[in-house]
Amino acid sequence: AMGLVKGEDKFAILSDIQGIEDALGDMDFKLAGTTKGVTAIQMDIKISGVNREIIKTALEKARVGRLYIMDKMLEVIAKPNSELSPYAPRLTRMQIPPEKIREVIGPGGKTIHKIVDETGCKIDIEDDGSLFIVTNDEEAAKKAKYYIESIIAEVEIGKTYLGTVKRIMDFGAFVEIIPGVLGTQGKEGLVHISQLAEERVNRVKDVVDIGDEILVKVTEIDKQGRINLSRKAVLKNTIKPGKD
Known part of the structure; x- marks a missing residue:
């Protein structure tokens, strides 16, 4: 904040003015900026106007003061912290x-x-x-x-999920592919017995049991929102080791 005291023929520019200098002086000229130049200014004057020389002198003195303050700041911290304080919102x-x-x-x-x-x-x-x-x-x-x-989360047709077997029926296994959180219901689908393995399966429990984690692919979501899954589709895309 630059101040001004102006007489008939002379003037004085004051740097970093305080309350009494602001109240009794002729100008309050605030400048903000960087080492490269001024970024913002705000001026209040109590006289009819200021000439080019007054403005030029005020700008130059403000530049000197600004660079001095910035040098002192750099001595303490040369760059912003790479991480926020643990207490910062x-x-x-x-x-x-x-x-x-x-x-x-x-x-x-x-x-x-x-x-x-x-x-x-x-x-x-x-x-x-x-x-x-x-x-x-x-x-x-x-x-x-x-x-x-x-x-x-939305279930995507064609996407493969790592799911958990939650229920077993004679006709297949229900697998949760998106877990429920905080008491909300997860998203689960049915792996029909015919989609459990590449070979014929007679009993679901011969392949999976409750709590097992298996990879399944979403093959269909019907009009009622029921999700059909396939373990067989994942196995078909698995590269099998060759024989010597």
Whole structure:
């Protein structure tokens, strides 16, 4: 902040003015910038105007003062920290489909309250699906993001998943391919007995049992949203070792 005291024929530019100099002086001229130049200015004057010489002198003195301050700053910290302080607030932004907002919030806000309780994060959701996670704990933000991504995850036809066998029937095995989190229902599909192996299978338990993790491929999602899976399709694409 540069100040000015002006007489009839002379003037004096003051650097880094204080309250009394601002109140009784003729100018308050604030400048901000870098080593390369000025980035912002703001001026208040109490006289009819200032001439070119006054402006030139003020700019030059401000440049000297600015560079001096920046040199002192560089002695303390030459560059910004590569990582945020563990106490600094972090904001993680996600974009979710608007039709999925209801799933993230849950009945009566039950699901989102569980995410907040589990992670300690603050979560805000806007009508267009913009979702903001605010916390000073990076791991908590990652955990909250994982929960949300799991809740809104969509099953993709043709994609291979590592799933867990949850139920076994005579006609096949039900495999959870997207786990449920915080009490929400996961997404599971049926591997028909004919799709369990390349060879004929007589009993489902001859191939898999409850709790087994198996690779399965999504082959179909019918009009009712039922997911059909195939283990056979994955086995066909597996490179088998050759014989000597």
